Amino acid sequence: MVLYFKARAEAGDYTIFMGIDKFENEELIKFGFPEDIWFHVDKMSSAHVYLRLQTGQTLDDIPEGVLEDCVQLVKANSIQGNKINNVDVVYTPWTNLKKTASMDVGQVGFHNQKMVRTVKVEKRMNDIINRLNKTKVERTPDLKAEREAINAAERSERKQQLREKVCFDIFQLLLAFGMNQ
Incomplete structure (x- = not known):
């Protein structure tokens, strides 16, 4: 089961989602x-919360209000983090998550620590x-199936772009050859 939330409307159309338990988190990982940005309370057990950005957006493009929604949701879904003030929430692109066979269910690391950002959440709102x-x-x-559909669409788009490039290159060759005749 995955829980989906809508971020504040004035910030745009952003979906926030999280797994219901560590096994669902494993599937989300x-x-x-x-385009997914992963959020988690630093050094404590918490939900894995994701924000789906628009294609081409980066960490720098997250509206401040949407970031606040995400970190508040993470804090509220951490047993320990929800009880205390001034918790750190880390976030990073999904592509930066590192999962090895030796890790526990739901546990992750990072490929590049420099891509991990931290925000302090003073209190639950x-x-x-x-x-x-x-x-x-x-x-x-x-x-x-969702991931496979996206992969298939991306492959199809790349093939179409390659076909168009090949046709253009052939056209250019024919033009060049025709001009030399």
Whole structure:
């Protein structure tokens, strides 16, 4: 089961989602999208929260309000982190997550520590959590099928671009050959 939330509307159309447990988190780690940003309370147990960016967006493009929504959701879904103030939340692109066979279920590391950002969350903001919970939808997606569909679409797009380039190159050769006649 994956829980989906809508970030504040004034910031744009952003979806925030998280696994219901560590096993679902494992699936989210395995079948994420390059546009996903992963959030977690630093050095404590917490939910794995993801923000799906638009294609081409980066960490620097996350609106401040959407970032606040994500870190508040992570804090609220950490047993220990929810009870204390001034917790650090780390976030990084999904592509920076590193999973090895020796790691426990739901545990991750990072390929590049320089790509990990930290934000301090002073306290839980109930108004944010309540607003997000009003948008919560539970779904049981086929994460593998979603990932495979995206991969197939990307392959198809690359093939089409290659075909167009080959046709253009042939056209250029024919023009050059015709001009030399």
